[in-house]
Amino acid sequence: MTPVLYNLSGLKCPLPVIKTRKKLAAMASGTLIRVDTTDPLAVIDMPHFCNEDGHELVETEKTENGHRFLIRKR
Incomplete structure (x- = not known):
């Protein structure tokens, strides 16, 4: 399955988690x-969010400008 790409570059805490939660819903x-x-x-924040909401954090990757997370919705 090809993941949906969601670029939240430039957003500060707590917006990445809030927007990811809304998108996953x-x-x-x-x-x-x-x-x-x-x-x-x-x-x-992202691993904590996945743990709290029951989503699977499949992969975390350090990128040149930040981090990339691969999440499977529960």
């Missing part, structure tokens, strides 16, 4: 989403 269970962020706190 409109998606089918099992869908993959790849979220790009530049917020340094996202590396802490």
